[in-house]
Amino acid sequence: MGTARITFDRWEGRYAQRMSGVRSSAVRDLFAAASRPDVISLSGGMPDVARIPAADVARALDEALAADSSASLQYGGSDGRVQLREVIVGLMAESGVRLKVADLIVTAGAQQGLDLLAKTFLDPGDTVITEGPTYVGALQAFSAYQPRIVSVEMDSDGMRMDLLEAELAALGPRGAKFIYTIPNFQNPAGVTMSPERRRKLLALACAYDIPVVEDDPYGRLRFEGGHILPLRALDPDVIYLGTFSKIFAPGLRLGWMAAPRPILAKVLLAKQAADLCGSNFTQTVAERYFASERWRRTLRDLTDAYRERRDAMLEALAEHFPAEARWTHPEGGFFVWVTLPRHLDTTAVLAEAVEHGVTFTPGDAFFADGRGSSSMRLAFCFAKPDQIREGVARLAEVLADRMDVYRAFVEAGALPPEGDAEASDLTSRVTEVSP
Amino acid sequence: MGTARITFDRWEGRYAQRMSGVRSSAVRDLFAAASRPDVISLSGGMPDVARIPAADVARALDEALAADSSASLQYGGSDGRVQLREVIVGLMAESGVRLKVADLIVTAGAQQGLDLLAKTFLDPGDTVITEGPTYVGALQAFSAYQPRIVSVEMDSDGMRMDLLEAELAALGPRGAKFIYTIPNFQNPAGVTMSPERRRKLLALACAYDIPVVEDDPYGRLRFEGGHILPLRALDPDVIYLGTFSKIFAPGLRLGWMAAPRPILAKVLLAKQAADLCGSNFTQTVAERYFASERWRRTLRDLTDAYRERRDAMLEALAEHFPAEARWTHPEGGFFVWVTLPRHLDTTAVLAEAVEHGVTFTPGDAFFADGRGSSSMRLAFCFAKPDQIREGVARLAEVLADRMDVYRAFVEAGALPPEGDAEASDLTSRVTEVSP
Numbered sequence: 001m002g003t004a005r006i007t008f009d010r011w012e013g014r015y016a017q018r019m020s021g022v023r024s025s026a027v028r029d030l031f032a033a034a035s036r037p038d039v040i041s042l043s044g045g046m047p048d049v050a051r052i053p054a055a056d057v058a059r060a061l062d063e064a065l066a067a068d069s070s071a072s073l074q075y076g077g078s079d080g081r082v083q084l085r086e087v088i089v090g091l092m093a094e095s096g097v098r099l100k101v102a103d104l105i106v107t108a109g110a111q112q113g114l115d116l117l118a119k120t121f122l123d124p125g126d127t128v129i130t131e132g133p134t135y136v137g138a139l140q141a142f143s144a145y146q147p148r149i150v151s152v153e154m155d156s157d158g159m160r161m162d163l164l165e166a167e168l169a170a171l172g173p174r175g176a177k178f179i180y181t182i183p184n185f186q187n188p189a190g191v192t193m194s195p196e197r198r199r200k201l202l203a204l205a206c207a208y209d210i211p212v213v214e215d216d217p218y219g220r221l222r223f224e225g226g227h228i229l230p231l232r233a234l235d236p237d238v239i240y241l242g243t244f245s246k247i248f249a250p251g252l253r254l255g256w257m258a259a260p261r262p263i264l265a266k267v268l269l270a271k272q273a274a275d276l277c278g279s280n281f282t283q284t285v286a287e288r289y290f291a292s293e294r295w296r297r298t299l300r301d302l303t304d305a306y307r308e309r310r311d312a313m314l315e316a317l318a319e320h321f322p323a324e325a326r327w328t329h330p331e332g333g334f335f336v337w338v339t340l341p342r343h344l345d346t347t348a349v350l351a352e353a354v355e356h357g358v359t360f361t362p363g364d365a366f367f368a369d370g371r372g373s374s375s376m377r378l379a380f381c382f383a384k385p386d387q388i389r390e391g392v393a394r395l396a397e398v399l400a401d402r403m404d405v406y407r408a409f410v411e412a413g414a415l416p417p418e419g420d421a422e423a424s425d426l427t428s429r430v431t432e433v434s435p
Numbered sequence: 436m437g438t439a440r441i442t443f444d445r446w447e448g449r450y451a452q453r454m455s456g457v458r459s460s461a462v463r464d465l466f467a468a469a470s471r472p473d474v475i476s477l478s479g480g481m482p483d484v485a486r487i488p489a490a491d492v493a494r495a496l497d498e499a500l501a502a503d504s505s506a507s508l509q510y511g512g513s514d515g516r517v518q519l520r521e522v523i524v525g526l527m528a529e530s531g532v533r534l535k536v537a538d539l540i541v542t543a544g545a546q547q548g549l550d551l552l553a554k555t556f557l558d559p560g561d562t563v564i565t566e567g568p569t570y571v572g573a574l575q576a577f578s579a580y581q582p583r584i585v586s587v588e589m590d591s592d593g594m595r596m597d598l599l600e601a602e603l604a605a606l607g608p609r610g611a612k613f614i615y616t617i618p619n620f621q622n623p624a625g626v627t628m629s630p631e632r633r634r635k636l637l638a639l640a641c642a643y644d645i646p647v648v649e650d651d652p653y654g655r656l657r658f659e660g661g662h663i664l665p666l667r668a669l670d671p672d673v674i675y676l677g678t679f680s681k682i683f684a685p686g687l688r689l690g691w692m693a694a695p696r697p698i699l700a701k702v703l704l705a706k707q708a709a710d711l712c713g714s715n716f717t718q719t720v721a722e723r724y725f726a727s728e729r730w731r732r733t734l735r736d737l738t739d740a741y742r743e744r745r746d747a748m749l750e751a752l753a754e755h756f757p758a759e760a761r762w763t764h765p766e767g768g769f770f771v772w773v774t775l776p777r778h779l780d781t782t783a784v785l786a787e788a789v790e791h792g793v794t795f796t797p798g799d800a801f802f803a804d805g806r807g808s809s810s811m812r813l814a815f816c817f818a819k820p821d822q823i824r825e826g827v828a829r830l831a832e833v834l835a836d837r838m839d840v841y842r843a844f845v846e847a848g849a850l851p852p853e854g855d856a857e858a859s860d861l862t863s864r865v866t867e868v869s870p
Contacts, residue, residue, distance in 0.1 A: 009697035011646070014612065016558045016580070022704045046510055054504035061496050069489035073684035075481055108543060111711045119579065123451045140708040144554065145451070177449065211446070249508035251715035262444035269457045273575040274550045274709065275543045280686035282716055 018124075021143040040391035042313075043359040045187065045334050046382045049249050051301050053294070057249075060288035076280040078272045080106025080256070084283045087290045088242065088256050095219060096233040097240070103258050105268060106278050110217055110243040110255040112271070114141040117178070117213060117239065119270045120263070122147045127176040129167060131159050133337070133366030133375070135187045135215065138180060149368040150176070156328065158183060158193030161200040168208045178211045178239070183231060185218040185333025188366045188377035192331055195228055202235045211263075215241045218333035220299065223307035225331045232258060239263065244286055246334075247299055252282040306334070312385035313378060313392060320396035322403055327378075334381035337363075339374070342418050343406050344399065346376045352398050358391040453559075456578040475826035477748075478794040480622065480769050481817045484684050486736050488729070492684075495723035511715040513707045515541025515691070519718045522725045523677065523691050530654060531668040532675070538693050540703060541713050545652055545678040545690040549576035551705045552613070552648060552674065555698070557582045562611040564602060566594050568772070568801030568810070570622045570650065573615060584803040585611070591763065593618060593628030596635040603643045613646045613674070618666060620653040620768025623801050623812035627766055630663055637670045646698075650676045653768035655734065658742035660766045667693060674698065679721055681769075682734055687717040741769070747820035748813060748827060755831035757838055762813075769816035772798075774809070775834065777853050778841050781811045787833050793826040 064072050079085075085101040092099050107113045114137065122128065124146035130138065132151025142149060150171075152164045159181060168175065181201065183193035193201070205212045214231040232240040243255035257267065271277075289295060313336055317327055327338040340346065346362040353359060363375030380388055409415040499507050514520075520536040527534050542548045549572065557563065559581035565573065567586025577584060585606075587599045594616055603610065616636065618628035628636070640647045649666045667675040678690035692702065706712075724730055748771055752762055762773040775781065781797040788794060798810030815823055844850040 011695070011698055014556065014609070015701055016554065016556055016561075018558075019555055019701055019704070022708055044510075049505050049508035052504070052508055054500040057504065057508070058497055058500050062493055065489040065493050069487070069492065070484050071686075073484035073487055073492070073686040075479075075680075075685045108710045108714075112709065115709045119451065120454055121449065121451055123453075126451075137708075137711060140704075144705065144708045174449070245510075249716070250510045251506075251508040253710065253712075253714040253716075260446070263446055266450055266454055269454070269575075270579065273457055273572075273579045274547065275688065276546045276572060277688075279543075279688040279714060279717060281684070281688075281720070282714055285716070 018144050018146050021146055022140060038357050039354065040358045040383050040387045042378045042383060042391050043361045044382060045379050047246055047250060048302060048305055048382060051305060052249055052298055056289060056294055057285065060285045063288045064284035072281045072284040074280060076277045076283065078268050078277045080278055081280065081283045081287065083287045087287055096229045099258055102261065104256050105264060105271065106283060107255045107257055108253045108275065108278055109245055109250065110215060110241040111137050111141065113241040113255055113257040114138050116267045116270045116274065118142045118145045120266045121177045127171060129176045129179040131181055131186060133188050133363060133372055134180065135182060136365045138215070139368050151367060154186065154189055154191055156191050158186065158191055158197050159201065161197055161204065164201070165204055168204055174209050176210050178213050179205055180213045180215065182215045184216055185221065185330050188335050188361065189337040190328040190330030190333060190335045192228065198231055198234065202231060211237065211239055213239045213241065217243045217246050220247055221303050221306055222332035223303065223310060248286060248289060248295065252286060254282055254286055306381055309380040309385055309388055312388045313380040316389045316392035320393045322399055334379050336378045336380065338376045338378060340399065341403070342374050344374045344402060346374060349398060349402065353395055356394045356398055358394040360395065453579050453581050456581055457575060473792050474789065475793045475818050475822045477813045477818060477826050478796045479817060480814050482681055482685060483737060483740055483817060486740060487684055487733055491724060491729055492720065495720045498723045499719035507716045507719040509715060511712045511718070513703050513712045515713055516715065516718045516722065518722045522722055527693070531664045534693055537696065539691050540699060540706065541718060542690045542692055543688045543710065543713055544680055544685065545650060545676040546572050546576065548676040548690055548692040549573050551702045551709065553577045553580045554705045555701045556612045562606060564611045564614040566616055566621060568623050568798060568807055569615065570617060571800045573650070574803050586802060589621065589624055589626055591626050593621065593626055593632050594636065596632055596639065600639055603639055609644050611645050613648050614640055615648045615650065617650045619651055620656065620765050623770050623796065624772040625763040625765030625768060625770045627663065633666055633669065637666060646672065646674055648674045648676065652678045652681050655682055656738050656741060657767035658738065658745060683721060683724060683730065687721060689717055689721055741816055744815040744820055744823055747823045748815040751824045751827035755828045757834055769814050771813045771815065773811050773813060777809050779809045779834065779837060781809060784833060784837065788830055791829045791833055793829040795830065
């Protein structure tokens with residue numbers, strides 16, 4: 001919106017200190033550019049909602065209004081409708097997590113869960129441990145409460161437990177307020193935490209007495225391999241964040257948080273202060289949508305589409321991207337993480353890429369400390385396979401030009417040579433695409 | 436929910452300091468009791484949503500889905516849909532406020548606006564000026580950011596400007612982060628700020644360089660008298676909070692904030708961190724609902740019903756309540772504020788009242804400092820006229836019993852006598868009910 005361009009602010013100096021730590025998200029600033037019809041968006045994590053049958057949604061609301069229109073239109077409890085929480089209990093059971101309705105509350109997407117957890121736990125200067133890179137919305141939510149964010153590197157099996165253990169040893173027992181992880185098809189890295197790592201993480205969290213926050217938006221969007229039990233299935237003290245944004249639609253802004261009841265009681269107070277209660281309107285629609293088994297076919301259809309798009313992206317990367325590039329092989333979810341030679345600044349590349357009709361998300365958006373500047377996140381969830389191939393080809397062209405210029409400078413002796421990709425463990429160059 | 440009863444909490448001592456200031460709202464805790472079918476609720480501020488034609492709502496969604504189902508189901512911009520903001524610009528113009536779409540953002544009810552303003556402006560120890568009593572949800576939202584809350588008494592013309600001026604003089608220029616007011620049919624007092632007071636408030640705010648936050652949920656629910664221009668119509672620097680909860684339905688959780696653009700840009704960052712974006716689903720429904728002129732008839736129907744209920748309540752109070760009681764005469768909105776003899780503790784009265792099948796909200800919920808303990812808020816918005824008469828009669832019986840006991844103690848010399856009602860300027864005993 002236009003307000004981002006304001007330069008003079010007579011209220012400057014009156015805002016809370018926390019606001020100096022909250023910066024605008026490059027991801028969201030890109031929504032505007034990405035909406036130009038000629039631009040292929042490999043940036044936003046938008047689900048392919050066009051595959052959701054509008055008739056199923058309309059029917060859900062009609063049924064809800066016919067049954068009790070006041071229930072949809074009135075204020076509700078802060079913890080969410082029991083009927084929707086029963087749906088969530090059923091979904092979680094399918095993932096291997098046994099819950100009672102009182103073990104969870106409904107939130108405005110998982111994002112509100114992140115905000116409420118930060119609000120409930122974080123005083124300025126407190127430490128939070130995250131994966132690095134991690135979800136940009138989590139960094140935004142946490143930053144507003146002025147914590148110190150420690151990020152732990154990943155490899156293709158997820159967060160590295162040797163590095164986590166070293167951090168925990170340095171911090172000591174209760175040295176962090178919580179450990180935040182996205183174990184499945186991580187955003188932005190696309191990697192999945194192995195079962196062994198999950199057990200190790202829980203053992204470390206227990207030993208150092210630090211709660212674990214498990215954010216699992218993509219868990220049901222698996223393209224290959226077997227289901228891995230969520231952390232919450234292994235330890236009832238894990239705080240679990242779920243969302244309807246990927247298995248139904250983000251436009252309803254519905255998610256949930258399962259947590260030990262004393263924590264949930266605190267979070268509920270924070271939620272009352274934040275918005276009184278969630279939307280009964282969208283909750284009644286979701287209840288009815290999941291009452292019919294048609295949602296399973298729609299989710300299969302979505303997952304099939306995402307698998308095809310991932311394949312298109314991995315094939316196009318192998319075909320077009322420079323030999324020095326490395327990327328991850330996501331078994332599900334929305335994202336591929338690409339690591340490029342250190343001399344490439346992906347924020348600078350982005351400006352040029354937009355001119356060439358393609359967007360992505362620069363890697364430094366996913367770090368609190370400026371790292372990731374020669375990495376990028378590519379989203380395969382939204383563009384169609386052809387567009388993905390074309391988008392990756394356009395992007396490869398921009399990169400090739402930049403690298404030619406760099407090599408010319410190096411050959412002329414104007415710049416020192418450098419090695420391959422940025423130092424990182426997220427460097428597997430996978431060219432094999434599973435069927 | 437059951438979590439409120441937890442006694443042992445192994446995470447105690449790990450929550451943020453701010454959580455110690457956030458207490459559960461008696462208003463919301465009462466929702467549970469009030470839902471027993473035999474209990475007449477004079478407590479919650481729930482609109483009479485049964486009067487909203489379900490067909491109009493279903494049609495609104497059908498139209499939205501038919502036009503572009505993806506628009507309803509997808510993520511949206513953090514500032515809200517332009518189409519809904521255009522509807523809001525139109526509504527505000529009817530109230531005398533000229534805005535452009537870029538002057539406002541859509542929020543999850545006005546409550547989210549309160550939370551985001553507090554998050555944007557308040558560091559621990561900052562001062563906020565409110566009316567006393569004031570909206571309990573505002574106290575909750577503000578408290579989470581650890582401010583000092585100064586409350587200024589009202590009389591039947593709203594916030595007393597002589598008292599505000601004295602507070603401001605004591606605090607000095609920029610001595611408070613903002614002044615929070617509900618000028619129309621105040622929650623909980625039911626009084627309306629006169630045009631003269633509005634001009635005086637703006638002059639004082641300008642002189643002391645303190646932003647004014649105008650919360651106006653009930654402005655369009657006027658039963659008698661002429662429209663009074665909002666503060667925002669008189670001064671473009673006023674931050675204005677509006678909501679669809681009373682002119683449409685609270686179940687959609689839609690409200691808005693109009694503010695100077697630099698402030699709006701900051702608030703928008705806070706909103707991104709809190710929930711990414713509002714619900715496109717409910718926004719598209721609201722756009723279509725207001726596209727038809729039928730909403731005006733529904734709002735007239737609602738306002739007529741509330742007027743009849745207010746009349747029933749004022750008549751019943753005059754008929755049944757003890758001679759020592761005083762109450763306000765709301766010209767619109769949802770609430771009457773009753774002031775009782777000082778020896779009555781309305782929290783104690785409430786427990787007994789629930790047994791007698793009626794609920795109200797104890798007055799101390801509306802103060803940050805424990806005042807208001809012999810006052811109560813009575814809501815006439817939700818119960819039907821017969822129920823209101825019956826509820827007030829039941830409540831009067833409880834009060835009469837308590838007062839008999841008190842008088843017996845006084846006559847026996849066991850307690851000192853006291854004067855009439857608690858010291859307050861909200862003491863007009865109005866028995867005349869306008870037609």
